[in-house]
Amino acid sequence: MRNERSLTGRLVALYILVLTLALGLVFMSTMTVMNRVLINQVDSDLKLSGATIAQQTFNALAGTSAQVVPSPYFIYVQNESGADWHYMSPSMEERYGTPADVTVVFDGQPSDPQTIQGTHPNTSWRAIYLPTVSNQFPAVAIAYPLSDIENTKTQMMLVLLVIAVVIVALGAILSYFIVQHSLKPLRIIEHTTRQISHGDLTQRVPTENMGIEVGHLAGSINIMLGQIESAMTARARSENKVRQFVSDASHELRTPLASVRGYAELYRMGGIGPDKMDQAMDRIESEARRMGGLVEDLLQLARLDESRPLNIAPANLTELAESAVFDFQARTSDYPAKVTGLFSDEPEEVIALVDRDKITQVITNLLTNVLQHTPSGTAVDIAVGTEQVRAVTGMVTMAVIEVRDHGPGIPPENRERVFERFYRIDTSRSRASGGSGLGLAIVHSIAQAHHGSANISETPGGGTTVSLNFPILNRNDDRANPHTGGQRIVSPASPKDDDLA
Incomplete structure (x- = not known):
């Protein structure tokens, strides 16, 4: 298993590394500058004080002055006769030793300081030589021990090292608390997401x-959590709708199947005489026909739910409405029906891009509902027109088809649910006369497949009005497409949750 450190540990380690590198750079810069300052100070003393002491020593050697005062300077006098002479205070020599070979400075330029090794271990001296006016003693070398400077540098290094260790330690502690405080929001996010992973999708991360x-x-x-919660809620609602749909479909199919099976068993047991055979066959045929209609409705809804493409083409909605009225009057003459305008008695010509078969089916379903649920003699009007609707992108022209009846109407509390599948206003109504409760659901799904909507309201003067709204598309790309055989294929909109099978 890979060993992974926490983010806090990595950030603190990075901070300590940066702080250590910064302090190390400061430490090296300080020691370099201090060493240069001290060496320059020693060189200056060699040229000033050292020259004075060398002159005094030279005079004492020549017998013109008294003995010089003891000092840490080492004086070396070059003699032309070969008897070079040097001088240093015995006490200072015992303390600092002497330069190992001071004559090397004579190889350089006068007043050009050089560093040479000392006789004591790990000691060094700073030395220069000065020319004289004496023929016997042409030059004097002056050296100064660097032991005090080395001691000062060592002490300074120890002080800086202690300070650096203290700063790094305090920085580590301080950085730990700073990182902990800075990562607190991330821990809050972690805690919230952990609760969400346990199933609580209502949790949200604070943003303040x-x-x-x-x-x-x-x-x-x-x-993201809101979208996930919405998706999960929609999924749960969809699953409930699927279960309810399957339950309702099974319930609807169970009754006619039970009837057919009952007549078959009754015939097998000899319970149906010759005089009742025709009646039993009629009942079996009627139940089978009703089962076939229910299956066709279910297949229609399933195809719409699958978002299968529609055969879209320009169509005259007024002509479709007149054809549907003609077919309706051929079925019955007890319900007077006519086509009118949306706001007048005369219909207007409305051209829209729709699936002709689907729109015809919608109008037919609505007229069939009038035939089933209103008394004989009820007048029916199909109004066709256009209206302007305000949308996000501006005003949109909508094609409108309204099927208005003047029957008993639908109670207001039931209007919002009439487009649900298998929903019946009168639960006591028989299935044989009342249908399966899928007609308006198909109407609603077809309207949505055309990117429109279906609405229900009360007809002025009494009755029910079902409104279908379709957007009129008049863009250049709405013309016939040669790759689709003169038809424009449009994928329908996704149905709402209430319409999911």
Whole structure:
């Protein structure tokens, strides 16, 4: 298993590394500058004080002055006769030692300081030589021990090292608390997402006092959670609708199947005489026909739910309405029906891009509902026209088809549910006369497949009005497409949750 460190540990380690590198750079820069300053100071003393002491020593050697005062300077006098002479205070020599070979400075330029090794271990000296006016003693070398400077540098290094260790330790502690405080919003997000992973989809990440970056992250997570919750809710609702749909379909099919099976068993047991055979066959045929109609309705809804493409083409809605009225009057003459305009008695010509067969089916279903649920003699009007509807993109022209009857109407509390599948206003109504409750559901699904809507309201003066609204598409790309045989194929809109099978 891979060993992974926490984000807090990595950030603290990174901070300590950066702090250590910064302190190390400061440490090296400080020691370099201090060493250069001290060396420059020693060189300056060699040129000033060292020259004075060398002159005094030279005079004492020549017998013109008294003994020089003891100092840490090492004086080396070059003699032309070969008897070079050097001088250093015995106490200082015991303390610092002497330069190992001071004559190497004579190889360089006068007043050009050089660093040479000392006789004591790990000691060094800074030395220069000065020319004189004496022929016997042409030059004097002056050296100064660097032991005090080395001690100062060592002490400074120890002080800086202690300070650096203290700073790094305090920085580590401080950075730990800073990182912990900075990562608190992430821990809140982790806690919230953990609760969500346990099934609580209502949890949301707080966005206040989270900082700019984490606040944006929290907002994005909340949007994602909202979408997930909506999707899960829609999925649960869809599953419930599927279960209810299957239950209702099974219930609807069970009754005619039971009737057919009952007549078959009764015939097998000899319970149906010759005089009742025709009646039993009629009942079996009637139940089979009703089962076939129910299956066809279910298949129609299933195809619409699958979002199968429609055969879209320009169609005259007024002509479709007149054809549907003609067919309706051929079925019955007890219901006077006519086509009118939306706001006048005379219909207007409305051209829209629709599936002709689907729109005809919608109008036919609505007229069939009038035939089943209103008394004989009820007048029916099919109004066709256009109206302007305000949308997000501006005003949109909608094609409208209204099927108005003047019957008993639908109670207001039932209007919102009449488009649900298998829904019946009168639950006591027999299935033979009342239908399966899928007619208006098919109307609603077809309207949505055309990116429109179906609505129900009360007819002025009494009755029920079902309105179908379709957008009129008049863009250039709505013309016939040579690749589709003169038809424009449009994928229908997804049905609402209430219409899911």
